[in-house]
Amino acid sequence: MTKNKITLYPSNWLYNAAVFGFLKVLNFKKINFEISGGVSFDRSAIKEGYFGLFEYHKQVLNEIFKVWGKNRRYPNYIQADQKDFFEQHYVEKLACVNKYDTTERRCSFCEGYFIPKELLDQLKKCFPGKNFEGFMNQREKFQSIHFTELGAALTEVPNAFWNMSQSLPICHLCSFLIIFNHLAFTKTQEGEIFINAPDFGLIWDLNRFAEEVLKRSKENEIRKILGSSLLQWAIRRRTLVGAWSMLNIEVIVKRNGKRDVVIDYFDLPAHITKVLLDYDIASLIEKIAEESIFELVVRGKFSELEKVNYYVLRAILKLKVGEGLSENDPVKSYFKSSDTNKLNHLYTVANLLPELYVSILKKIGRCEMVEGDVSRLLNKLKVTGQALPPKVIEDLNAIAYRLMEQVRLGNKDNVFYMLLRSFKANNARFPDELVEAFKPENDKYFKTLIFSFLAPVLGNVEGGG
Incomplete structure (x- = not known):
């Protein structure tokens, strides 16, 4: 000084x-x-x-x-x-x-x-x-x-x-x-808020980002405002936040009580804060650009991302054959109605969700692979799905409904048999990456790995059934 x-x-x-x-x-x-x-x-x-x-x-x-x-x-x-x-x-x-x-x-x-x-x-x-x-x-x-x-x-x-x-x-x-x-306090529907942290740089950024969020919508709840601010910080600053700072980010909330103003405190669980402040994860969430996906992450409902992935792939199949989506189709509860009929958007989401899910598991320490790295395998499966022979792609699209249902149910043997039959019928070599996806050590990620392989396959041809 x-x-x-x-x-x-x-x-x-x-x-x-x-x-x-x-x-x-x-x-x-x-x-x-x-x-x-x-x-x-x-x-x-x-x-x-x-x-x-x-x-x-x-x-x-x-x-x-x-x-x-x-x-x-x-x-x-x-x-x-x-x-x-x-x-x-x-x-x-x-x-x-x-x-x-x-x-x-x-x-x-x-x-x-x-x-x-x-x-x-x-x-x-x-x-x-x-x-x-x-x-x-x-x-x-x-x-x-x-x-x-x-x-x-x-x-x-x-x-x-x-x-x-x-x-x-x-x-x-x-x-x-x-x-x-x-x-310092910004008005929301739940009261006036100030995001506090043990670092003035963080305080400055997070509160400015919160103001930007509230300019778009005054109806956001405090959980989402804080989550959005953390997300923007990760994307714009690309800097690691120390464990001490991460654990001490909180929202001070001023609400009108019967007589005086009441002070409340709100923070996100440490593992969610850790996830949102990760640049790679934040970038994936921003690319997906769906409020419901962001909300699942903010609420810690990570496993539900696999379920959403399944619904997205089914929606892609229906739209490809001109079937359309019914009003009560499960995918509509997760996506804006204007986007559920856009194949390109759904393709993008289907390709990003597996990576998002695995990245989150890795960040919070739930991802343990005995051999190799699950992210590497995800990317290999995606590339493999994009480069399959046309006849194999056509065959897989033809059985996609049944295949995906078996994946959802976790019937590994049935899934393996259906995939193997498609490759054999077209004299194509069964990819090593797919073999790796069926190994016991990958059971925890089986659905996500297969969905990652199927996403580009379903986007490769028109038609299918």
């Missing part, structure tokens, strides 16, 4: 939200800041951020914002007759804060940024009134009156920063950042 910069590091969610709100204003004002695990900005950004806060409310939120006297968000944060002093003197001196960590000067949120004593003496001379000590005491203690919007929620809900105390010692910088806190 240079003398002209201030560097902050993540702490509790209330503080993190305040810093994120402050950064939103700096971004709005096109004021530079450096962000990774922590965040650094020029000292001059404090004053610019303060006045930018009012511009942000007027231009972006279309509302008048105040922190003096009676106001909606931070009532009596300062008194009305202290406004000029606060803006012309106090905020300016905040740019000169230094780090202190002593018994007398301590902050429960950050490393402790206080205005130096000699500057406090100067401020005292400019203060409008006699109770300068009372004014400063309010800057050095975090009390529920500073966050009236939450009311009793702060003391009733256990959390890492309150510990049921009536007040907490905080520094001058943190007491200033508090008034940016509300900007």
Whole structure:
């Protein structure tokens, strides 16, 4: 950190939200800041951020914002007759804060940024009134009156920063950042949310991605908003997230209770977070581009992907012969109605689902192959299916309904016999990759492996029955 910069590091969610709100204003004002695990900005950004806060409310939120006297968000944060002093003197001196960590000067949120004593003496001379000590005491203690919007929620809900105390010692910088806190929260149908993490880079990205998701639809549930944000982070950043950070990503939810705002916490199970933050998996989900598939992953219903794969292949067969899909066809419960009649889209999904399923199993540690790698075998089977002799492809399409039903039931012997007969009837060599798919060590992935082989086969010719 240079003398002209201030560097902050993540702490509790209330503080993190305040810093994120402050950064939103700096971004709005096109004021530079450096962000990774922590965040650094020029000292001059404090004053610019303060006045930018009012511009942000007027231009972006279309509302008048105040922190003096009676106001909606931070009532009596300062008194009305202290406004000029606060803006012309106090905020300016905040740019000169230094780090202190002593018994007398301590902050429960950050490393402790206080205005130096000699500057406090100067401020005292400019203060409008006699109770300068009372004014400063309010800057050095975090009390529920500073966050009236939450009311009793702060003391009733256990959390890492309150510990049921009536007040907490905080520094001058943190007491200033508090008034940016509300900007961190985004409105949803389930309440206002803020995605918290032990890394300001993650906080910045995940909340910005959540805002993008909500621009498309205000009706998304919190689980899907968080899941979508993680997915976008994996695709756009392509960076590994440490285990500690991954385990500590949570959504803070503000809801209106009978008397006060209620604070709730939501997070995804660790194994789902791990899956969504994987670049390869996230890319496959985005390529499939189906809300229902994404939802299965977010809810941890991974095994259902095999069932969907079967329904997709059956739908392809029906559409190829001009049969059409009935209103109660199972595939319609997983796909948008406009897409269920598009063969190209279904072909794409059928080719990607096996890879998605196996990639997820590998990521969460459920994929154990004795020989080779299941992903390699999947790709080999896909290539094999694309390069079969025309007569074999035609023969397999002719028995596809019966063949797929045997695969669904897990009747390996019947499936092997039906495939072998098609190859023998056309004097074609039975592929080594198919032999490998029937080995006992691959029983867990048998359906997915055969579906991977069949997807390009069904897409190779028109007709079949």
